[in-house]
Amino acid sequence: MKQTPKSELLKQLDIITDKARSLIGKGKVADYIPALAKVVPDQFALALCDLDGNVYTSGDANKAFSIQSISKLFSLVQAVNIYGEDLWQGLGREPSGQRFNSLVQLESENGVPRNPFINAGALLVCDRLESRCSAPNFQLLELLKSLSENTKLRVDHEVARSEMEHGSRNAAMAYLMKAFGNFHNPVEKVLESYAHHCAIEMSCIDLAKAALFLANQGQTLNGREILSALETKRVNALLSTCGLYDEAGEFAFKVGLPGKSGVGGGIVAIYPGHYSICVWSPELNVAGNSLAGFYALELLADTLGLSVYL
Numbered sequence: 001m002k003q004t005p006k007s008e009l010l011k012q013l014d015i016i017t018d019k020a021r022s023l024i025g026k027g028k029v030a031d032y033i034p035a036l037a038k039v040v041p042d043q044f045a046l047a048l049c050d051l052d053g054n055v056y057t058s059g060d061a062n063k064a065f066s067i068q069s070i071s072k073l074f075s076l077v078q079a080v081n082i083y084g085e086d087l088w089q090g091l092g093r094e095p096s097g098q099r100f101n102s103l104v105q106l107e108s109e110n111g112v113p114r115n116p117f118i119n120a121g122a123l124l125v126c127d128r129l130e131s132r133c134s135a136p137n138f139q140l141l142e143l144l145k146s147l148s149e150n151t152k153l154r155v156d157h158e159v160a161r162s163e164m165e166h167g168s169r170n171a172a173m174a175y176l177m178k179a180f181g182n183f184h185n186p187v188e189k190v191l192e193s194y195a196h197h198c199a200i201e202m203s204c205i206d207l208a209k210a211a212l213f214l215a216n217q218g219q220t221l222n223g224r225e226i227l228s229a230l231e232t233k234r235v236n237a238l239l240s241t242c243g244l245y246d247e248a249g250e251f252a253f254k255v256g257l258p259g260k261s262g263v264g265g266g267i268v269a270i271y272p273g274h275y276s277i278c279v280w281s282p283e284l285n286v287a288g289n290s291l292a293g294f295y296a297l298e299l300l301a302d303t304l305g306l307s308v309y310l
Ligand code: GLN
Pocket: 067, 068, 069, 070, 100, 101, 119, 163, 170, 198, 261, 262, 263, 264, 288
């Protein structure tokens, strides 16, 4: 990695923001629910945290957006904490090569989701949390509040409601897993919890801060262990192979960092030992990942020489 002085780093982030913004207008805001379809498309933000506690930003980095599937990263962290190795009974660790909400493999692979970052896998994680947590929704929000040091984080209830009203594919996945004996709680209850996780609103600054422990062997900057070093390595590996659905290969090729995207237009990326990063721009590419966000991470990785493959 190139050593970049702070003022130079901020300048670079602004240049990257300008370049990435040129893609705005070429993607499409998620429109599967009305509450997301009305998001103003012309927005971009970037935040980068380092292990000295510095936060560097560019664009609308304080603007909260729907974290959507980025929640899958944090619900996995909760489930790893509770279940340890047992979590992997009935849950795979392979990239799917399919869209995030595909049902195809789930039938042919006996109700075992490929990984925790596609919808089927995240629903299974929520099912497991439902079995062991008294209030799974509340607990995820509390974890995110403490990691981001932002007590004001909230769920957008309109998004959550809309998510449940238009959640037929997710319901189909959950029932299919149930039919294979790999889902233990009432489907409606788990769907509600999943929808609430997706509907949490956070800014790029909040998300970059919340994910910083993944760049720091599982520890927050004040020494709280969120995951062990081994668990952190494994979560980062899963982010690298599965975090961007059927675009995970392209993301590894062009960016080279563990990452997790959401249809709200956010992408979190980790440079282990150095940085956590969050970019946001609501317009998506065909794979359901932020178009300008993906490009910004590619530029950032190239400019600063960041990659886990170097
Ligand atoms: N709420 C979305 C869904 O379940 C999350 C998907 C995503 O962000 N890729 O379809």
